[in-house]
Amino acid sequence: MTDHDHDHSRTLQPDHAEPTSEGARVGLALRELLIEAGHYTPEEEQAVIAAMQDASPADGGRIVARAWTDPEYKARLLANGATAIRELGYELEPYEFTVMENDDVTHNVIVCTLCSCYPRSLLGMSPAWYKSASYRARIVREPRSVLAEFGVELTADVNVRVHDSTAELRYMVLPQKPDGTEDWSEERLAELVTRDSLIGTQRVLKLARKPGES
Amino acid sequence: MTESTFVVGQRVRIADRTPPVHHRVPSYAKGHVGIVERVCGLHGVPEKFIRGDGKPRQRIYRVRIPQTELWQDYDGTDGDKLEIEIFEHWLEKAE
Amino acid sequence: MSEPWGPHDLGGQEGGPIDLAEHDTAYWEWQIDAMVRLALRKGLISDFAELRDGIEQLTPHDYDQCTYYERWAKSLAYTLVSRGVISRQQLEDRIDKVRARQEAEGVA
Known part of the structure; x- marks a missing residue:
């Protein structure tokens, strides 16, 4: 880690990165596992996204x-x-x-x-x-x-x-x-x-x- | 709903402690005194949701603190305030 | 004022000018948003407090470097692994698979 976590680096928080970032991959992998295990369906995901986009x-x-x-x-x-x-x-x-x-x-x-x-x-x-x-x-x-x-x-x-x-x-x-x-x-x-x-x-x-x- | 322990206008102190678990009191507000701006409802306790169910629920109060009390070098007016939601178990009566 | 409790406890600290640029939300971010909401709805987590706790477990470096939804993703992964909903091995294998797929598609 850098010495700068209380100043400059804290201002550098892009709202989104490429989906190829490590964090995004964790999310995409988790999503696939949860859907495959039947915890939720892509249709349910769609409905949640649509409702949130509607606001x-x-x-x-x-x-x-x-x-x-x-x-x-x-x-x-x-x-x-x-x-x-x-x-x-x-x-x-x-x-x-x-x-x-x-x-x-x-x-x-x-x-x-x-x-x-x-x-x-x-x-x-x-x-x-x-x-x-x-x-x-x-x-x-x-x-x-x-x-x-x-x-x-x-x-x-x-x-x-x-x-x-x-x-x-x-x-x-x-x-x-x-x-x-x-x-x-x-x-x-x-x-x-x-x-x-x-x-x-x-x-x-x-x-x-x-x-x-x- | 049960009756609230604190009432609007009462002076309260926010506890200055840091439990080693998720909690929703920012460090800048800890130990400071304000007045109860509003009595809110009962909510699950953040500290008790980690491998738990948040119960028993606790009341939330909105506490109003003068900015000049929070920050010694505050650049603004005496009327500037900060308002923050605090769970009852983080509050005590202040003189 | 007490010492900050974790990398998320930012109120009152120093900071640079506010970057006022607007950003669109990428589709994978909507998917993570939906995943977290569904995890709560389906009882995989008990409350958003658990998600916040997971975010607070990030190292200061991770916290600073991750974007908002990356933190959500890492936090939910942390919580579901510690709850045994998925195993760490399962997750790591799948991350490798996603990476391999992205490389094959030429996006990584």
């Missing part, structure tokens, strides 16, 4: 848009995220779900320092940086400078809340509804919401134009 930040966007347009729903979402999300027809794994609301004086951001817990079954695959050693190491200790690397410059009148997702809870940020969207439909609002705004590495949502609008 995306767009689902988070729909939940956020509902909360923006229905104050009672928002109250339920903040009180018990899992129940309120299931109310909209989404299936969640059996964890508690905590939704954290941004406001003028609070900015929330999510991390899992010990592994990379992420609400995959709702929001899809987590971004590579979320799993990176640098993000996991630094966001708890220097959230403001990490957020600045994402383009989020927080002034001193905004407090940061970092949520370290370490056990059986999953998190999502409820971003602020942008100004100038007062007459927008829920559907159109949902499209404004980005993956990073749900994690908290984006604060201000950009107004997308209507199709055909200049």
